[in-house]
Amino acid sequence: MQLAQSGQALGASYRFGERVGSGAVGEVWTITAADGRTLAAKVLRPEHADDPSLVERFVRERSVLLALQDRSIVPVRDMVVEGPRLAIVMDYIPGGSLREVANDAGPLRPAEALSITAEVFDALAFAHSRGVTHRDIKPDNVLLARPWPEWGPGDVRVSDFGISDVVGEKIRQTTGLIGTPQYMPPELISQGRSGPAGDVYSAGVLLYELLAGRTPFAGPGTDFSVAYRHVSSRPPRLPVNDGLWDTLDLLLSKDPAQRPAAADAAAALRRLAPGLAGYAALARGQAPEEFDDVERPATLVRGAFTDAELTALAAAPPSAEETVVPDLGEAGSATIARPIPRRQVLPQPENRAEEPAAVPFWRTRKALLLAGSAVLLLAVMVAGFIVLSPGSQQAAPAAAGEQLSAQVPGQALPTGLTISRSAVYEPSSGETRLTLTYAAQKAPLSGNFLEVIPGLAEADTCPAVSWAGAAVSRNQGSVTGVDVGCGWNLSGLQVSAGSSVEVTAKVPVAPADQQELDAWLRSGAEATAAAAQDPDVLGSAYPAQRLMGVEVRTPARVVTPSPLKITLVPVWASGPDELNPLYVSPAAGKPSQMLTAVAGGEKGVRFSDGCGGALAVDSSGLTVTALQITPECTVRASVGNFTELQSPRFGITSREASGD
Template structure:
C-alpha cells in the first residue's frame, strides 16, 4: 500500500478508525467509530494507490450508489460515502456475528432446516436486489454475514454484503470482458460465455445450500481453479444422501440452463416449504470431495487459458469485504473460448477473481491441401485452353475494379458522412463532505464532444432523516471568459430556476434554486442538467479542464451556502450548522418545561426564528420539515436522572422533582446528542 493507516486516524469529518478487521484485493475493512455518537460501524477503504485511477473511482462511487438504494433487512445497510483526497471509503453497518464461512468452519455441516432457512434468507436479499435491477455476481458463504451469535433454529440473522461487483440487470445480456466471480460458485453461463444475471445468483445460492448441507461445494476436488470452473459447465453435481424432494430442489437451483432455474423469490419460497417438511433431518457427516465427476451429455464451450496473455493480465475489481468476515483477494487469469482447459492456472479456491478474456479468432484453421504423388496436380478434363482464356480475362477485369476502388474510395469517404458513436471524451467526479444536516452531494460531469455539452449529474443523499426543500447549486461557465450557462435541467423531481438574491438573501452568480427536492432517510435522489460548452473550451487538456470546472462548481456552491455574512432561512438543508436547545434558567416542579430549538446558521444562532417550540402550537416550521421531516424528527429525553418526564411521542417535557442541576437532551433529524445548558428545578415557593 502507498500509505499505512492506524487506529485513531480520522476518516472524513465524522468517523475515527478503531481497528482493521479485514483486507482484500483493492481495499481494507476497518471498524470505525462515529465521532459524534460513539456508534461502531464498518468502513471499506479503497487503497490509496487506486484512488488516482478514474475507472476504479467511478466503480467505487457506483458501488455506493447501488448499495444505498438496497434497503432490506437481509442486506447490509450503507450509511455514508467518504471521498476526501486520496481517501475513499464506504461506511456501513457493522455485522459482528461472523460469516457463513465461519459457520461452516465451526460446524462442518448444518441440519437441513437450518441450511434451507439460511439460504432462503440469502435468496430474500437477492430477490430484493433483483427487483431493483441489481445482481450480486459473487454469492458465497464469505458474503453471507450473520447478525449476532448464530444458534440452531435461529432465523432473521442473514445480512448479505459485498455487492461491489454487482452489475445492472439491464446489462445481463451483454458479454463481459472477463470472468468475474469465485470459481467454486460461478454459474455455467458465466464460465461458458461471460454472461451473468439474476439466474447466476440463484445458482450461487444453490451452491451455498449444497455446501451448508455437505461441507463442500458440489464441484470441489483436485485440479486448478479453472478445472473447478470447468466442472460447472461439463459435470453433474454428486448426489447427496438427502430426501428426494430436497435433492430435486437442489438440482433445480443448480440447473445448467439459466431458464430452468426459479427466480430468487420463487426459490426462497420453495426452500421455506421444504424446511417445514424436514424439521428433524440431522446434519450430514462431512465427506471428502470426489475425484471423478459424471459428465453432462451435451457438449459445452468454455473459457480456457491463454499463456500469451496471462502473463500481462491484472486484477481490476472493487470487490473487498464489506463487514468483519467477508472478502478475499482476487486472482488474475486470462481466458479465451476453446475446447480444452489450460493446465496451469493456479490452485482452486474460494477467492473472488476477475479474468480478462481474449476474443477467439474468427478464422478457423484449415489443413493444407494434400499434394499428389508426382509433385504437381493433373490437369482436369474441363480445363480447356478456352476456359483458361476466359479466366485470364476475368482476372484482368477484377484487377481493374480493385485499382479503381483503391483510387476512388478514399475520396468518396472524405465526402461521405460516416456515422460514429457519440462517446464521452472525459468524465469527472467530486464528492462533498456530509453536511451537519446529513446531506451528501456527489457530482459527476461527463463531456460529450459530439453533442457539445456536459451532462451534470447531482446525487443528493440523506443519512438519519429525510431532507426536503430547496437546494442551491452554483454552475459556473466552462472555459475562461464564459458567462453563466443556460443549464437545461431534465428531472421532474425538482423545479429549477435561477437563484433570486432578493428572495433568498444569497447574492451569488450562476446560482440555481432546485426546489421541491425530497431525499428519503438513508436514500438518495439524482438531478441531471445539460450544460452547453464550446469545443474550444475543452479542446486541450479535456480531462484536467473538466476536473477543474467541477471542483470550481463545488467550491462556489460551498462558499455560497457557508457565507457567514448572509442572514435568513433560505436553503436550510445546506446552510444549517447546528441546533441549540434552550430552556429557562429555572423550572418549577410539576409543570411543563418550555423548550426552544434555535437554528444555528453560518452567521450564528437565530433566536427570532426558531426551529421548534415545545409545547408546540400550530404547524411545525417549514425549516423543521425540511431538515427533520417535521415533529417526527424531534425527540426530547431526560438529562437529569429521572427529574424530568417526557411524553410518549417525545415532544413534551415535564419537570417532576426538585433538582439543582438538570439538562434536556434532544435529537433533531441528523443532529444527535444535543443538550441544553444546565438549569435548576425548584418547588413553587
C-alpha cells in the first residue's frame, strides 16, 4: 500500500510533491505549503499504524525535534494527524545526503571528511546537551544545505531523530535493537543499550566511511556478521597519518567510556583538519575477507546468547539450517527497529556436569576468566541477566582493596558560594561516589554550575559519569566560553540563602590507594576553580562561580529632581563587563538571569543614600531620585552577597545651573 500520491492533500495546508526517501518507519516526501513554500514531510508507514510502540516513537520525533532548534539540525515545523495518517513537517534540505556524496564522489579528502564530521558532532553535542540521543547516525541521515560541489562550512544538517530517546545522563536499557548494523555501537549489539557515546561511535564509523569509501566492518557474511564485528573485531587500519588514525581509533573504541564527548570530538577533528589540507583522498579499497579479533570478556546479548554462540551465529552462512539469527533487517545499511528474538539457552552437557547443581543458571561463570588474562571482571546480576562490559575491567586492579574516602573543603567565593567535595571509593562496585555540596551565605544562588571530573591520570580520557540531584550535560566551550576538558554543566540547582544542596555522581575510577584518591579529588577541585577564574574567559556563564565583584556606575552629573540612573556592572576575572549589566535602575522588563543566579533577582538588590539626604529611595529600595543640589554624592548598594558597594562620587545640580 502506498503512503501517499503526488498531488494528494496532506491535511488542510499541504500537498504532496515527490517521494524523496524512505526509512524503517516512514517515507519522506516533498510537500508544498499553502504559502508556496517547499517543505518535507515524513509519513508513517500504514503497516505500522497499529503498532503502538512505533506510533509512539513517530509522534515523539516531533516533540524531540521541536526542542532541538539548532542550525545543524533539521527543524520541525508542524505535525499533521489525518485519520490513520501521521506526518511530521520539516524544512526541506535541497542539497542531498552524505549517502549520495559517498556513492558519487567516493572517498573524500581527509580535510573535507573531518570538517563534515565535526559539524555532525556539533549537532550531536547540542542534542546531547538537551538529553537526546540520535541512535541512528549514518550518511543517509546527514543532509547538506547545498549540493556537494557547492558545499561549504555550516551546510551540514542532521535529520531523523525519529528513533531517538530522551535519556539524560543515564543510558537507557532497550528492549530490542534500533539502528543500522553497519553503524551500531558494540554495546548495542552485546548489551542492548545505547547512549550519547553510541552516537559518537556511529559518527566515527561515518568518518571512517567518508575517508575509505566503506564502513570499517563491511565484508562477507550476514548482516548479523557485520554487526557482530563491532563487538569482536578491530577496525582495519587506514593509510592515514598517525594523528588522524589515533583520533579515529578512539572514536571507535569498544569501551563507551573511552570515547570522547561529541563536543570534544568536534574540537579534536577541527584541530586536525588544517594539517591535512594538502592530503589527497584515499583510493577506494575492498573490504577485507578476515578481521583481527579483539580480546574481550564473555558477552551476552540481552541475556540470551553466550559469547561462543554469538561467534557461531556470526560465522553461520545465511542458508544455514536450524540457526536462530537475530533479524537485523534487509541490509547492513538499512535502519531496523525490531526486537531481538529471545529463547531459552539450554546448557551444554559438558558444562552442565561441571557446574554446582544449586545454581544451574550461572553455567557461564567460567567465562569470566579469559585465558592468558590477569583481569578480574565485575559480575553484575540484574533481573536474571549477566551484563559484562569492557568498562568493568577498570575496577579490577583495586577490587580486593579497602574502602577509601577523601574530602576537600571549599572556600567561600565572592558570591557566597562554597563548594565542598567528598569521595568514597567502594571496591565492591569498582566506582567512586563523588558528593558535591553547594552552600550559599547571604543570598540564594542558582543557575548553571561548572564541575570538572578528570581521569585518575593526566593522560586518561574523561570518565563517564552518572549524576543524581541535578540536570547535567557536558560543558560546551563554544557556548559557555569556558574551554576546559572533562567539564560538566549542572543546571536546575536552587540553593537558598544559608542552606545547601547536594549533587552526587558515580565515577568509574578506581584509585590504587589513599594518596591517589586524594590527588584525584583535589585535581578536580583545582581544575574547576582554575576554569572559573580564567581571565581569558569572556561572557556571563556560571555567574555564581565566576563573579568576582560588582561595580556601581552612575552619571558624573545628575539633574534634580530626577531619577538617578544606576548600573550594576559585573566584574569577572577578565575585568568589568559593561556590555552585560547585572541590573539597571530604574528597571524595565525582567531582571537578568545573572542577577537571578547570584542574588535571587530584584529582591536581592537594595540602594541607599550615601550623601546625607540628597537622595530619596523608594520603598522597594530599587529606585533612587536626586533631590538636593550637592557637589559630591554617592549611592550605596547591596547585591546578593556583595553588601558594601558604593558608587564613585557624582554631582547633583539644578536644571537652571545645568543650562537645561
